Amino acid sequence: MRGTTPEFIRWALEQECALRDFPKWQDPNRTERHLRAIRVYQDALADGRVFEGVAVEPENSDTMMAEQALGFRVDDVFEFYGDPESVAKLCSRCPANVAKQIHSNAWVGCFGQMPVSDVVLPDLIDDLPVGTVDLRQVLETLLSEDRLLRDQVYRAFDKTSPSWYGLWISRSPSLKQRTVQLNVIESLLGQVPCDVTPPWEMFRRALRLSVEYDIPIHLQLVPAAETDGVYWVVDQHCGRCGAVATAATHTGRQCRVCKNEGRPRDTQRRFVKGKRPYWKITRFLGEQGAKEYLQAYINQRGWKHVTVR
Numbered sequence: 001m002r003g004t005t006p007e008f009i010r011w012a013l014e015q016e017c018a019l020r021d022f023p024k025w026q027d028p029n030r031t032e033r034h035l036r037a038i039r040v041y042q043d044a045l046a047d048g049r050v051f052e053g054v055a056v057e058p059e060n061s062d063t064m065m066a067e068q069a070l071g072f073r074v075d076d077v078f079e080f081y082g083d084p085e086s087v088a089k090l091c092s093r094c095p096a097n098v099a100k101q102i103h104s105n106a107w108v109g110c111f112g113q114m115p116v117s118d119v120v121l122p123d124l125i126d127d128l129p130v131g132t133v134d135l136r137q138v139l140e141t142l143l144s145e146d147r148l149l150r151d152q153v154y155r156a157f158d159k160t161s162p163s164w165y166g167l168w169i170s171r172s173p174s175l176k177q178r179t180v181q182l183n184v185i186e187s188l189l190g191q192v193p194c195d196v197t198p199p200w201e202m203f204r205r206a207l208r209l210s211v212e213y214d215i216p217i218h219l220q221l222v223p224a225a226e227t228d229g230v231y232w233v234v235d236q237h238c239g240r241c242g243a244v245a246t247a248a249t250h251t252g253r254q255c256r257v258c259k260n261e262g263r264p265r266d267t268q269r270r271f272v273k274g275k276r277p278y279w280k281i282t283r284f285l286g287e288q289g290a291k292e293y294l295q296a297y298i299n300q301r302g303w304k305h306v307t308v309r
């Protein structure tokens with residue numbers, strides 16, 4: 001699928017944990033890569049898509065093609081983490097599990113991604129145009145009106161233009177910086193002309209937890225990118241502040257946003273994350289096995305209108 005991904009902030013609260021037993025475990029990207037499958041499993045479980053030890057991808061057509069259907073064996077995913085019960089035990093008493101504040105039995109709530117721009121407004125009020133909210137712009141407006149906040153921001157962070165980028169240059173902000181970031185996010189979310197989306201809410205709560213209990217948080221601003229379904233391409237951007245380098249934002253020798261000297265970082269190309277841990281059910285059950293399994297699955301769900309091919 002073609003499309004764009006918005007600029008976003010990856011975050012992870014720093015918490016030593018048996019589930020985060022991997023090199024550079026504080027890194028938000030690695031944390032997400034290692035623990036995402038647990039969330040995927042929990043979502044499947046909540047949707048009733050786990051049957052006989054296999055999780056099945058959401059399905060909304062009337063025909064399930066055994067050849068194409070995706071799923072995963074729960075045991076395969078939990079091989080790395082113990083079993084669901086031990087994960088539940090670890091996460092239920094984890095001080096960094098901020099997702100628990102929203103869903104009391106949520107697991108691995110210590111990391112997330114907060115979109116910065118191009119957020120579709122699900123609940124537009126009549127007189128607003130269909131469009132997007134850009135937190136960077138909302139912040140510019142906010143700082144021009146709120147002098148106190150502006151002073152806080154300029155004291156705690158390097159000045160950038162737009163101001164947004166200065167806030168996220170430090171990958172591991174100090175407690176004082178986190179306090180200002182929390183004030184900014186609270187004010188921003190109070191200003192957005194739409195409901196506060198779950199990823200925004202999670203980030204707000206993560207910052208608050210990080211400030212109240214002094215749990216370090218690790219942040220990474222990821223520039224907007226384009227995808228063709230196979231690759232994910234991030235244009236040239238400043239290696240310090242993360243702003244995409246255009247004629248307006250970079251001279252080629254200096255970033256106009258944060259004044260950092262040097263060439264922008266080259267275009268980066270990565271494989272898109274894909275459907276992991278989902279893969280073709282036929283790969284682990286075989287062709288016949290997949291058909292039989294899916295038939296039993298739809299029977300158990302009581303889906304009389306669905307056929308398996």
Ligand SMILES: [Zn+2]
Pocket residue numbers: 015017090091094095096097108110
């Ligand atoms: Zn934890």
Ligand SMILES: [Zn+2]
Pocket residue numbers: 238239240241242243255256257258259260
């Ligand atoms: Zn920069």
